[in-house]
Amino acid sequence: MKTKYVILWMLIGSVSPLACADTLTLGIVPQQSAKKLARLWTPITGYLSEKAGVKITFSTARDIPTFEKRLLAGEYDIAYMNPYHFTVFNQKPGYQALAKQKDKVIKGIVVVAEDSPIQSLQELDGTSLAFPSPAAFAASVLPRAKMTQDGINFSPKYVSSHDSVYLTVSKGLFPAGGGVMRTFNNTDPKVREGLRVLWTTPGYTPHAIATHPDLNEETRLRIQQALLSMNTDPQGQKLLKTINFKGIEVASNADWDDVRALNIKLLQHLLD
Known part of the structure; x- marks a missing residue:
């Protein structure tokens, strides 16, 4: 025009x-x-x-x-x-x-099912864990780096979004997964109530x-x-x-x- x-x-x-x-x-x-x-x-x-x-x-x-x-x-x-x-x-x-x-400051978290017996990252050794994507900073990069540093062997599975992490962990498809507090607080309350935070990263x-x-x-x-x-x-x-x-x-x-x-x-x- x-x-x-x-x-x-x-x-x-x-x-x-x-x-x-x-x-x-x-x-x-x-x-x-x-x-x-x-x-x-x-x-x-x-x-x-x-x-x-x-x-x-x-x-x-x-x-x-x-x-x-x-x-x-x-x-x-x-x-x-x-x-x-x-x-x-x-x-x-x-x-x-x-x-x-x-x-x-942004902090990553690792979540498990509310009724999971897991109480430490070390107990995730030998498991497959859910993450949003390889380069999701707080939800994936930081927790994976921590577990690798601590000698915890795990297989990362990428499920495309934070909400997918929370949903699959709540359904028992993975024993744990990575996210951040903001998206955790913003996810479906029915899903969130079935989860608990196992570990939190330092803040950035x-x-x-x-x-x-x-x-x-x-x-x-x-x-x-x-x-x-x-x-x-x-x-x-x-x-x-x-x-x-x-x-x-x-x-x-x-x-x-x-x-x-x-x-x-x-x-x-x-x-x-």
């Missing part, structure tokens, strides 16, 4: 400035089902669209490896990604930190909200301000509560140096 016609339609009120803006995609790491993520994040993208004055739409992927490929290809304008993902995709294609959950800088390097600085700042406005706006506070966020704060690339210090190489092949 030619620019003069867009301007004319805006002047006569047929089209709002927001409707004429380019649409940006917010890609959410698929820790949970696409249906659940859409239910939680679509209202948030609507809020951010209104506050930032640019249309933002929800997007995800069928599984974490697909999400990783899309990040590498730069398919998301804005992305909510795990801490290790940020250290990788900050290098290539160059996603830039925008914000993160306020006053939060949480997930990053980052923007594609091609996104202009003015738009970046408007989105950042929209995110920060959620801390004090009643509607924003309500939306944050739905994803178990206490608040949002400004982030810089260096905030994830604690994760970089772990020198994880799982996705190094994507950068070579």
Whole structure:
């Protein structure tokens, strides 16, 4: 559509400035089902669209490896990604930190069935364990590293999402599995009540909200301000509560140096 016609339609009120803006995609790491993520994040993208004055739409992927490929290809304008993902995709294609959950460290957990006799990680020796994906930072990388360090032999089975881990463990298909407290608290209460946390990892800088390097600085700042406005706006506070966020704060690339210090190489092949 030619620019003069867009301007004319805006002047006569047929089209709002927001409707004429380019649409940006917010890609959410698929820790949970696409249906659940859409239910939680679509209202948030609507809020951010209104506050930032640019249309933002929800997007995800069928599984974490697909999400990783899309990040590498730069398919998301804005992305909510795990801490290790940020250290990788900050290098290539160059996603830039925008914000993160306020006053939060991410901790991985290993869960077992509520009535399981297992009381320690050592008792998982020789078993098959459920994890979301190889590069799921707190839910997979950290617990696997701990068990390997402790000489615990196990076979990892990747079941595509945190919710799948919780469901399969609750059904007795695996004796234990990895997750994080936020998704554990957000999973189906009927499933959660059938589980207990066996072990918790140390804490690290949480997930990053980052923007594609091609996104202009003015738009970046408007989105950042929209995110920060959620801390004090009643509607924003309500939306944050739905994803178990206490608040949002400004982030810089260096905030994830604690994760970089772990020198994880799982996705190094994507950068070579």
